[in-house]
Amino acid sequence: MDRCSPAPVGLCLDMCPRNERQERERQGLLHHLETMDGQRARRGRRGQGSMCAHPARTVKEYSRPAAGKELSSPYDLRPPAVLLKTVHYLLMKVWDSVNEMDLGKLSEAYSFVFDRLRAVRQDMTVQRVSGLSGAVVLEASLGFLLCAPYLVRHLPVESYDEVLHATQVRESFAELMECYKEDVRNPREAEFQALLLLYDLGNLDTMNRALKLKPDIEVSPQVCLAMAVNRAFLECNWVRLFRLLHKLDCLQSCAIYHHLSMCRDRNLRTLAHAYSSRNCRFPLDLLTKLMAVDSLETVAEMCVRRGLSLASGGHPAVVFFKSSFKDAVPESRGREILLVEKKKGEFTWAEVMMGENAF
Secondary structure: OOOOOOOOOOOOOOOOOHHHHHHHHHHOOOOHHHEEEEEEOOOOOOOOOOEEEOOOOOOOOOOOHHHOOOOOOHHHOOOHHHHHHHHHHHHHHHHHHOOOOOHHHHHHHHHHHHHHHHHHHHHHHHHOOOHHHHHHHHHHHHHHHHHHHHHOOOOOOOOOOHHHHHHHHHHHHHHHHHHHHHOOOOOOHHHHHHHHHHHOOOOHHHHHHHOOOOHHHHOOHHHHHHHHHHHHHHOOOHHHHHHHHOOOOHHHHHHHHHHHHHHHHHHHHHHHHHOOOOOOOEEHHHHHHHOOOOOHHHHHHHHHHOOOEEEOOOOOEEEOOHHHOOOOOOOOOOOOHHHHHHHHOOOOHHHHHHHHHHO
């Protein structure tokens, strides 16, 4: 689309344009989360029965620009208020109903919500939505994008494309930062500036950009804490780093979740050199606390994988000896009770994702 031409203004007041809803119904391409329970539509072109679309559940799906479809028709575009309503529905209705212990349903819900959120961003891009109206939509979407990697960590690669997901996170952050440049009244800017710092842990460009934020944002508690975490990481001050991680809230902890295994690996490497001695015994319970790990058994396994010996006796300990330390692939991301789940408290995951928009 020519950037000099006026942007189209969305006129679709439903979560899915009527034309798309009817076409997908005819083609039998509706997701079961979008259908009328127990009702069947007329037979599709392939001779197969298809479910009837539920007007209040059907959500516009992502469509690649190269697919030859018209993306700029006002009647196929949803205005910002409808986009926010759509995100709210996807999180508070669809995702909130998921049983996270059922991997099949979790995979299904993740794929559905992820695709529909891409379509939300696509509508925003075509309309060039910006400022506060664009920011609130992107903030809610990023809530899901930041929490999802923790929740879907056990899904197979065919169900969760980590690279594609990370791409959507970064593109959403980039667009959100542009929205903040156009509006000085956004109440959640400090929160999301801090989330970007945590997600991009150790990125000097991100830290440098944070130093140029508006004064009230730069000195906000969220940004100051996120900057302190980044400084501890760059200084390899792991004791301070993990102490600061306890101060993060649930959403912030999800933002930094993908860095935890790497930080713990580097911490063990540092300790193996700092306390290298055949006669030194480092208490395993202290090491567990320093690395904010949920159990002694997990830390013991991490040490053994790296060639470190465990001392027998009344108090479990590890013997740090640098010559016996061997490189190991950082542990796969797992459950984090102390750093993530305890901070969620009584809130649902959907409420954590939506933040203040959920109430």
